[in-house]
Amino acid sequence: xxxxIVAGNWKMNTVPSDGVSLVxxxxxxxNPTQMGDTRVIIAPxxxxxxxxxxxxxxxxxISVAAQNCHHEDSGxxxxxxxxxxxxxxxxxxxxxxxxxxREYFKESDELLASKVDAAIRHSLMPIFCVGxxxxxxxxxxxxxxxxxxxxxxxxxxSPEQMKSVIVAYEPVWAIGTGETATPEQAQEMHAAIRxxxxxxxxxxxxxxxxxxxxxxxxxxxxEIFGKPDVDGGLVxxxxxxxxxxxxxxxxxxxxxxxxxxx
Ligand code: PEP
Numbered sequence: 312x313x314x315x316i317v318a319g320n321w322k323m324n325t326v327p328s329d330g331v332s333l334v335x336x337x338x339x340x341x342n343p344t345q346m347g348d349t350r351v352i353i354a355p356x357x358x359x360x361x362x363x364x365x366x367x368x369x370x371x372x373i374s375v376a377a378q379n380c381h382h383e384d385s386g387x388x389x390x391x392x393x394x395x396x397x398x399x400x401x402x403x404x405x406x407x408x409x410x411x412x413r414e415y416f417k418e419s420d421e422l423l424a425s426k427v428d429a430a431i432r433h434s435l436m437p438i439f440c441v442g443x444x445x446x447x448x449x450x451x452x453x454x455x456x457x458x459x460x461x462x463x464x465x466x467x468x469s470p471e472q473m474k475s476v477i478v479a480y481e482p483v484w485a486i487g488t489g490e491t492a493t494p495e496q497a498q499e500m501h502a503a504i505r506x507x508x509x510x511x512x513x514x515x516x517x518x519x520x521x522x523x524x525x526x527x528x529x530x531x532x533x534e535i536f537g538k539p540d541v542d543g544g545l546v547x548x549x550x551x552x553x554x555x556x557x558x559x560x561x562x563x564x565x566x567x568x569x570x571x572x573x
Contacts, residue, residue: 313520315567316477316543317560318352318438319550320378320406330359334366336553347564349543352376352404352438357392360400376404376438379412382425384432398433405430408440408464410483420463427464431472438477438545439464440524441504445484453482457500458507466511473512478521479545480504485525487547494534497523501540529558536566
């Protein structure tokens with residue numbers, strides 16, 4: 312059974328002290344009965360990781376992720392953070408290939424594949440993001456773009472390594488724009504992603520969680536999460552508001568009716 316996951320990507324928002332208040336607020340508002348077996352992942356900036364991990368340490372269903380890592384383990388890379396440094400803080404996961412990194416930092420598929428390797432070397436779960444631009448969708452190339460991103464970023468992994476990967480489908484045109492893919496568009500692409508994973512990894516594809524990201528809000532989360540191949544969400548803007556984020560987590564459990572276990 313694949314895990315139900317709601318992850319919050321704080322991006323470059325909040326200062327560390329505000330980040331602690333936000334995580335405390337989230338923990339207070341999460342209702343274990345409404346949360347069920349949904350796994351929550353919080354991805355604050357690097358500067359917040361130590362404080363945030365301290366606050367969630369005892370919480371079974373809550374993990375912390377970094378938003379990026381370097382592909383090398385150590386060396387003369389001023390200003391960079393390695394996967395080993397992150398893992399040493401008892402962080403569980405790392406976001407790799409977010410469209411903002413692909414676009415603004417020109418991260419190539421090849422570089423992202425090596426970041427995935429670095430994460431796995433240090434037992435971090437890669438939350439591997441894929442997604443098409445508006446132009447690519449309008450020209451009907453969205454499925455091709457996304458399946459190529461998966462092939463180039465992940466298909467060198469062994470089945471054993473692949474088991475630790477979480478995929479996030481984030482159409483670039485829906486990130487931070489208020490535009491959301493319709494639940495049908497999300498389902499169509501998630502099914503295509505699963506079929507592509509299955510072409511390489513067979514039945515293992517059924518075990519891999521595929522999250523939807525792109526303007527998920529309390530008002531649309533339940534309908535999107537209700538689709539059979541949508542296993543949760545990667546939430547940007549709404550994850551900075553404790554009430555909204557917690558509503559989205561609770562929507563996951565309502566949408567799936569508690570049928571899938573972690
Ligand atoms: C994201 O940054 O991964 C994201 C999906 O952002 P938003 O929810 O704000 O669209």
